[in-house]
Amino acid sequence: MEILQKAYAGTLESSDAYVEIEPGTQGIQLELNSVVSQQFGQSIRRLVEEVLTDLGVANAKLFIADRGALDCVIRARVETAVMRGKGE
Amino acid sequence: MRRSMLFIPGNTPNLLINGAYLGADALIFDLEDAVSPDEKDSARILVRNIMKYMDLRGCEVIVRINSIDTDYWKKDLDQIMTQKPDLIMLPKTGRAEDVLTADAYMSEVERRLGLAPNTVRLMPLIETALGVENAYAIASASPRVAAIFLGAEDLTADLRCKRTKGGNEIAYARSRMVSAARAAEVDVYDTPFTDVNDDEGIRVDAEYAKSLGFTGKASISPRHVGVINEVFSPSQKDIEYAYEVMDAIRQAHEQGRGAIALHGKMIDAPIVQRAKQTIAMAEEMGVGKAVHHE
Numbered sequence: 001m002e003i004l005q006k007a008y009a010g011t012l013e014s015s016d017a018y019v020e021i022e023p024g025t026q027g028i029q030l031e032l033n034s035v036v037s038q039q040f041g042q043s044i045r046r047l048v049e050e051v052l053t054d055l056g057v058a059n060a061k062l063f064i065a066d067r068g069a070l071d072c073v074i075r076a077r078v079e080t081a082v083m084r085g086k087g088e
Numbered sequence: 089m090r091r092s093m094l095f096i097p098g099n100t101p102n103l104l105i106n107g108a109y110l111g112a113d114a115l116i117f118d119l120e121d122a123v124s125p126d127e128k129d130s131a132r133i134l135v136r137n138i139m140k141y142m143d144l145r146g147c148e149v150i151v152r153i154n155s156i157d158t159d160y161w162k163k164d165l166d167q168i169m170t171q172k173p174d175l176i177m178l179p180k181t182g183r184a185e186d187v188l189t190a191d192a193y194m195s196e197v198e199r200r201l202g203l204a205p206n207t208v209r210l211m212p213l214i215e216t217a218l219g220v221e222n223a224y225a226i227a228s229a230s231p232r233v234a235a236i237f238l239g240a241e242d243l244t245a246d247l248r249c250k251r252t253k254g255g256n257e258i259a260y261a262r263s264r265m266v267s268a269a270r271a272a273e274v275d276v277y278d279t280p281f282t283d284v285n286d287d288e289g290i291r292v293d294a295e296y297a298k299s300l301g302f303t304g305k306a307s308i309s310p311r312h313v314g315v316i317n318e319v320f321s322p323s324q325k326d327i328e329y330a331y332e333v334m335d336a337i338r339q340a341h342e343q344g345r346g347a348i349a350l351h352g353k354m355i356d357a358p359i360v361q362r363a364k365q366t367i368a369m370a371e372e373m374g375v376g377k378a379v380h381h382e
Contacts, residue, residue, distance in 0.1 A: 009130055015102040072141035073101040076134040083129060 001056035007084035010069075010077035017069040019081040024061040028052055034066035047071055051078045060085070089372045090114050090148055090235075091304040091320035092313045093277060097122035098131035098151075104138045107147070110310040111317065114148035119164050120155070120179050128160050132167045139171035150211060152177040156189050165190075169197045169208055175234060180242070181212035182219045184229035191230045206232045211277075215239030216246045220261045223268035235275035237306065238265050241282070251282075253289055255296070266301040275303040284309035294319040321373060322366045330366035331377060333359060 006022040030048055032041060044066060051074075052060065062081075066074065094112035096103050098119045107115045117138070123131040139149060151173045154160035157180070165176065178190050190210060198207055210232045214223055220243065227236050240258045244251040251257065262278065269276035278297035281290045290312045294305050298319055305316045322330070333355055340348040348355040370376035 013100075013102065015105060069101060070105055070142075072137040073105070073134065075141070076130075076137040079137075080130045080133050083133070088129075 001082070001086060003057060003060045003082070003085040004087050005085055007081050009080035009084060010073075012065060012067055014067050015069055015073065016067050017074050017077045018065040018067075019077045020063040021078075021081040021085045022061045023085075024059040027059060028057070029061045031063045032066065033064065035068055036066070044074060047074055048078055051075050052082070055079065055082050057082055089369055090275065090277075092316040093150060093237075093304065093306040094310060094313055095122070095152075095280070095306065095308045098135050099123050099127050101134065101138075104134065105142060108143070108145040111313045112147060112307070112310075113304070113317070114150050114174070115144065116150045116152055116177060116306065117173075118152045119160070119168075120152045128154070129163075132164050136167045136171055139168075139173065148175070149173045150175040150177050152179060152213070155180040156186055161190070162193060165193060165197050169194065169203075170201060172203065173208055175209045175211045177211045177213050177237065179213045179239070180216060180219070181214055181226055182216050183222050184225040187212055187226055187229035187233060191232050194232065208232075209234035211235045211237050213237045213239050214261075214265060215242035217243070219243075220264055223265050224271055227268050227272035227274050233272070233274055235277060235303065236265060236269050237277040238262060238279045240279035243279075253281075253283065253286070253293070255293065262297070262300055262302075269303075270301065276301070278302040278305040280306045280308045281312060282308060284311055287311070287315070290315050291319065322369055324375075326366050327370045327375065330363035330370070333363035334367065 003021055003023045008020050010016050010018045012018050028049060030045060032044060034041060034044060090113045092112045093114040093116050094107065094110060095116045095118050096107045098117050117135045119131050119135065135151060151168045153164035153176055181187060194208060195205060198205060211234060212226050214220060214226065214236055223236065227233055238261060241251060243261060244257055249257045266276050281293040283289055294316050297305050304320045307313055307316055332350060336348050336350045336355060337360060367376055
């Protein structure tokens with residue numbers, strides 16, 4: 001699945017995550033800004049990669065600003081950004 | 089047991105993840121009015137993920153989808169039904185045909201997902217004058233309908249009157265809805281009380297709804313949930329009386345007596361029926377006694 005356009009999902013509110021996605025050519029390039037990056041940064045990165053793999057996204061640039069979101073919220077915001085990035 | 093139903097906006101993670109801790113018997117994840125048109129996709133994906141991964145602590149899950157005159161409702165059902173919500177709330181239901189339209193598509197999705205027919209039930213939201221007039225036809229349109237729900241804010245706009253705390257303007261709609269629901273043998277839920285800071289007002293409003301025969305009441309505020317649960321629960325006195333009724337019935341049967349009296353009052357079929365309902369609810373609340381009854 002190819003990301004065709006820059007897209008956004010989520011918010012910067014507490015317990016949410018803001019996700020930007022745009023087309024890429026060098027695998028998954030993720031910039032993560034999280035209030036809990038010390039403790040959960042690696043776990044969030046693994047989660048994002050898992051969601052992207054499930055959705056068949058091999059190349060994309062992402063920026064995620066996490067505001068203490070639970071995994072299921074991050075999953076949803078990444079999925080929404082991907083769908084919007086595909087133009088759906 | 090569904091006494092209270094709490095509305096939770098469908099695109100607000102902070103509220104969605106905490107909803108199950110607020111004491112409501114049922115949570116209504118709202119994809120309709122609480123979500124702006126450009127966030128409909130985001131909300132349905134978020135609600136699906138919340139339902140899939142969060143422990144909702146035994147709360148019943150109801151999802152208010154968008155109405156069938158929008159481009160959203162089929163996409164809502166496609167996503168949400170994968171997680172088997174207990175009920176779909178169908179807004180702006182005006183006619184039995186609206187129920188049949190939603191029912192047909194829900195059956196199609198159930199077949200696609202390999203679910204048994206009517207796994208997911210329907211709760212039509214009646215919030216127009218047309219819907220009120222067609223309440224019985226709506227409530228009895230399909231076996232998928234489990235309950236009907238009165239939405240007074242839109243209704244009063246349609247009636248071209250002001251919504252008041254006293255609720256005189258919706259008295260007819262309330263009575264008509266209860267009568268229609270009971271005739272169709274489905275549950276019936278009252279509209280939310282919208283002043284979140286009026287603690288006495290919510291109690292008066294809920295007690296009035298209960299006195300009319302409503303099964304329970306919706307809320308837009310967690311502050312109202314406790315009062316609604318209390319009002320729509322049987323009192324200790326009701327529970328004790330219900331057990332006395334069932335004991336009297338059992339003793340009469342053992343002694344071969346037909347007519348039964350308790351405290352000087354004849355016990356007839358409706359009283360027995362009410363006693364059974366009270367005991368069932370008490371047992372579900374964990375305050376019943378381990379007494380065998382018929």
